[in-house]
Amino acid sequence: MAAFSDSVVRRIYQTIASDIAAQTRQVEAAVALLDEGATVPFIARYRKEVTGGLDDTQLRNLEERLGYLRELEERRAAVIESIGGQGKLTDDLEAKLQAATTKAEVEDLYLPYKPKRRTRAEIARENGLGPLAEQLLEDRSLVPQTVAANFVNDKVADVKAALDGARDILMERFAENAELLGRLRQYLRTQAVLRSRVIDGKQEAGAKFSDYFDHAEAWSKVVSHRALAMMRGRNEDILMLEIEVDADSTAAIKPIEQMIADAENVKPARGACDAWLMEVARWTWRVKLSVSLSVDLMIELRTRSEEEAIEVFARNLKDLLLAAPAGSRATIGLDPGIRTGVKVAVVDGTGKLLETATVYPFQPRNDVRGAQAEIARLIKQHDAQLIAIGNGTASRETEKLVTDLLALLPEPRPRKVIVSEAGASVYSASAAAAAEFPNLDVSLRGAVSIARRLQDPLAELVKIEPKSIGVGQYQHDVDQYRLSKALDAVVEDAVNAVGVDLNTASASLLARVSGVGTSLADAIVFHRDRQGAFR
Structure with a gap:
């Protein structure tokens, strides 16, 4: 982590x-504890007097924002150093960089100064067309073709080549205007439409996506x-998928193109120069900005969707972990199967x-x-009070089998x-299960897990990697690092909220x-x- 000045540190703390x-x-107290290696549950439970009572939700948000803001400050410093x-680096530019509150704002301001490959605009400048672009932008009374004739030389073939070069220079200038980029991005967020179309010939192979073969909705409302x-x-x-904006507009000049023109005070009705500049504005949108800003919006949509999905997955996992335990009662676990049979495991309170069967x-x-x-026989021999039936393949048939049996019992x-x-098969083949049941068949370990998760869901599910528990339809489509971090936090919070029994908790739960x-x-x-239960 980079060392920040006192003023930067204060800014981070105040923002959080x-x-x-x-x-x-x-915030300052909580950050100090996090930097020392303390976990969020530890701080929430045992350091309330230090943080002034911050709860686990506040601390999770604090931890996330701290990481983002530190990355922002590191990037801000790197950009200022590069431009300097x-x-x-002017005083005005540095002030704008210091005032930026997001990474996107910093990158927009850096864009004109970012080292780039040799562009068409750079070639045009090398060919001496920079002054032509400046003249046409500054003096709207000029006739572009007349002025451009003065720039024809051995590197610039004709008037058209001169004006094309001037257009390339101005397009780059317009596309690197940080304030304009901010306004365009905000306009797209409110006005853009996400359109989905099927690729020709993929209708049959992609039948499961048929709802999206010809689908369009406001970008801001896509859930x-x-x-x-x-x-x-x-994928x-x-x-x-494509981002559309102003697709229904019948105006000769699309509203988003007009925004680019307005940034340079271009009014086509005023004369030939302004009319030419309006074409430059159109080209700037169609050739440069429509692609880059559409990519930005798609990235933003993915990020937003992943955040929403991960929140749902986290809630689902929390509900599973904190489901009411059946308690310390002898339980039979049934892992349903058809051809391979129903796996049976009996555990005590x-x-x-105690015993397994198939x-x-x-x-x-x-x-x-x-x-x-x-x-x-197993019910009678072990005085089983509960029967846990897995909800996988043949679950309904197995439940009917048990229902019919119970009706016959006194x-x-x-x-x-x-x-x-969910996750029982993953646990069955895990190192933890192998260490616990080295001589037990993998398929029977799943029945043990099913029985135990009825007795105490939290104690059993912590043995399984959270992602493997199955908490949502699209959990494999989101950023796996962020998903793991969020789900691990849920497990951590759940365990520390409930607590554990020192004499019965597994090593996975205690950890x-x-x-x-x-x-x-x-x-x-x-x-x-070795020594028996703790007193």
């Missing part, structure tokens, strides 16, 4: 304080799941595995009575519950407790296994 509705001293090194669906269609070469009530064996007899009967088995970590969690479990 405003964003999270806190005082600057609270070129000898082009997350539709945006991600269309972007997936584009699979089924759809074409602490989650300890039954085959469905095709090809159709051994319904044998399956029911085996489950009934009271008190176990209670059956359908349980999400999520603020201030514990993996090594200490393993040591606690090792000590507990």
Whole structure:
């Protein structure tokens, strides 16, 4: 992390304080703790007196904004240094750079000074056409063709070549006007339309995207799941996406083209020079800015959609983790399957595995009575009070099997519950499961996980990578680093909000407790296994 001046640090703290509705001293204290390596749950739970009571939501937002603002300040400093090194940094430009509040604003201001490849405008300047462009922009009484004739030479073939070169120079100038770019970007945000079309010949292969074969809606109103669906269609070469603006305008001069002209006070009715400059404004939009700003809007749409989607995924995960636990009761877990059979695992009230079995009530064996007899035996032998049924393939058939069996049993009967088995197969093949059940078949480990997640969802689900739990339709379409970070934060907050039982919690669960970590969690479990329960 770069070392910032005191004034920059104060600016960061003041901005964050405003964003999270806190005082600057609270932000300063929280940042100091984060920089020392403290986690958000640890600060929220154990350092309230230091931060003045900032809650976990405020601290999460603080942490995110801190990263962005530090990156912004580093980029601001680099841009100022680059322009200063070129000898082009004026007091006015530096003031604008210092006042910029987003990375986009800084980049817009830097655009005219950014080292670039040799452009058409640069070639035109080398050919001596810079003065022609300046004259036509400054004196609107001139006739472009007449003035351009004075610039024809051995490098500039004719009047048309001279005017084309002057146009290239002015187009670059217009396209690098930071204030204009800001206004155009804002206009697009409110007026642009996102249009989706199917690529010819891809109708059959892309049938699942048929809703978007000919679809258009306001860019500002595209909701997350539709945006991600269309972007997936584009990535699979089924759809074409484009940003349209002023498509329905019948005016000779489109409103967005007029905005570019207005920035240079161009009024075509005033004469030949202004009419020529209006054409330059049109070319600036069509050739340069329409593409670059459309790309900006598509990136912004993806970012916005991913943020919305990740928020939904995080809420879904939180609901799963904080689902009410059934408690310490002997439980039978059923991992449904048809051809490979239904995997059965019995765990006691602490989650300890007691017995496993595999039954085959469905095709090809159709051994319904044998399956029911085996489950009934396990219920009686282990005094099972709960039956957890995974919600995957053959879940309904398995539930009916259990319902029919329970109707035959005397009271008190176990209670059956359908349980999400998302991530159970991932856990089954994980290193954690292999360490816990080295001699147990992978398929049976899933049944153990299903039983335990009914007893205590949080304790079992923390063993699985959050992304593998399955928290949303488009979770694989969003930025995986940001998704992992958000979901890990949900798990961390959930564990620290609920707390753990020191004598029954797994190492995976203990490691999520603020201030514990993996090594200490393993040591606690090792000590507990050797010395017995903690008093």
